[in-house]
Amino acid sequence: MNMPLPHAPLQRLDEQLQAAQAATPHVSVAPQSAHIGALIAGVDLGRPLSATEIHTLRSALLRWKVVFFRDQHLSHSQHEAFSRQFGELTVGHPVFGHVEGHPALYSIAKHRQANRYGNEPERRPWTGWHADVTAAHNPPAASILRGVTIPPYGGDTQWTNLAAAYQALSAPLQAFLQSLRGEHRFSPPQGANATAEYLALVQQNTLVSEHPLVTVHPETGEQVLYISPGFLKTITGLHTRESRVLLEFLWEHAVRSDFTVRFQWAPGSIAFWDNRSTAHVAPQDIFALEFDRQLYRSTLVGAVPVGADGRASTAISGNPVLAAHGAAY
Template identity: 45%
Template sequence: MTVIDTHSPVAADTDLEFRPVAGYIGAEVRNIDLSQPLPPEQVKAVTDALHRYKVLFFRDQHIGHAEHIAFSRQLGRVTSSHPYDDEAPTEFPEILTVDNRDYERKFGIKAASYTNEWHTDVTALINPPAITVLRAHIAPKRGGDTSWTNLAAAYANLPDSLKDLVNGLRAEHRFGGRRPVWHAGSTYARKTQDNPLVTEHPVVRVHPATGERVLFVNPGFTTRIVGLSARQSDALLDLLFDEVTNPAYTVRFRWFDGSIAVWDNRATAHLAPSDVNHLDITRVLYRTTLEGDVPVGIDGNPSTAISGDKFVGK
């Protein structure tokens, strides 16, 4: 099998092709059929490409829940749908349904996505997901794109003085972040009050597979820098959030029915759409996540759980 990493035409029908789509992040994968088990060499090629490009895009993969889960299992241990989800399909408890028609009931808001903040999936956990697999079932005819940013590039391009400042810091991550978007009294407000998820992570983590240093903060979950005053913490977080959401490190993806995105949740943050909130659209996607490791800082110290247990797969 030949793996092509170029913009040249496809060499053969049996070859995987990875086409980079932005300067720092993202590649489209061609000549692959996710409805069937992948041979080991393709699993390795996809995994290696994921570590390099951080997010991979697949088109025209019209698969169901069973195939979605089976593909995810080839990349790691699949978890249940979400720490707060109790509505996963009975026969497919690994599937999280992302359906904008449910958001008013769950979150008390009417929008294409319950959060329009950049976030890394569930970093309030002691072991946030390693990989996320998201499949579009019903995509809107216009708009509804998702964006991703490369957190390793964000760290690498910091000035040395700022790297020295953040290298040894730790930050609190809490479900809902500094300003939860859901309404008081909503289903999610009650769930997060009854079972809070709170963890202290290193501000800079070391990626367990690549060894890269990653700026591991995000607006959706990171609430404060440990050891700083509230004013100092907010000022530094705002600066870091500005860095991780720099458009230079991002890629944007247009969904169609059958589109799939797979991202390295240890080295990216992503942004759900807000451009269709005023439109009467239906947007339905299905998500799986793979069990993650406990982040470790450059000083070798792991994250610390304040509230909540590990989220493990099977």
């Protein structure tokens, strides 16, 4: 496979990050792989950040797509305050609710409601990969996940860079994909034997949206292979078999190990990712272990995606993902 060459937006992001770092020499940014992930140290997320620190963190996020922090033992309120410095917060989860007393936090426990499909997990390599809530018309711009109870081993998270994945495709296929849009739907996996409780929650706010298969990132200008395997169900206008085979190729391509990074959690770890240019997965190995795992997530309000052809996404069903204070659910 031809690996992506550095392209103009990436060079600009490198320059922007270098300039930001020059103003914050106490903050280190250590890349974790060729295409994605950087470990940031030298900053205390439990207190208000300076404008230059915020600029460095934001620049590192845009360049490396997911940034990691260690030994940040934040309270729920500190987690919300840290997140708010980067944008408006959404309600914890548009379908599964929020932490009591903290409307912007979603509890990611090992046996949470969203996992209760009651079915056997699929075994294909892209099973479980997704970007957060892409069934919404305006999926979150970013997610901030904090580890509290962490197993001694197992329960890692992986991310993949969907701009790098797009860059690695041939020009004719890139051009074809730019003409396509796909339907993202919040529903149990096909054939799943979902519990009645799960179905009731999903049906009270059925999220369905049509997004371009290639989006333009609103801040970096990068073109992104906007496929979220967990939510993207069909490609509009293609025959069923064409859609299925093309999606399976794209999903397999997008999660190739070349484009990914894997993070081993510890109590106090934080992962902050750009939800517009990445997908992520929690490997299922945690369910083979007896250990518990508890994380908390906040998400930043996102804009409606726009395709490489200039057309915006369209809402088919469900409410937009609003800021936590204005949410109706």
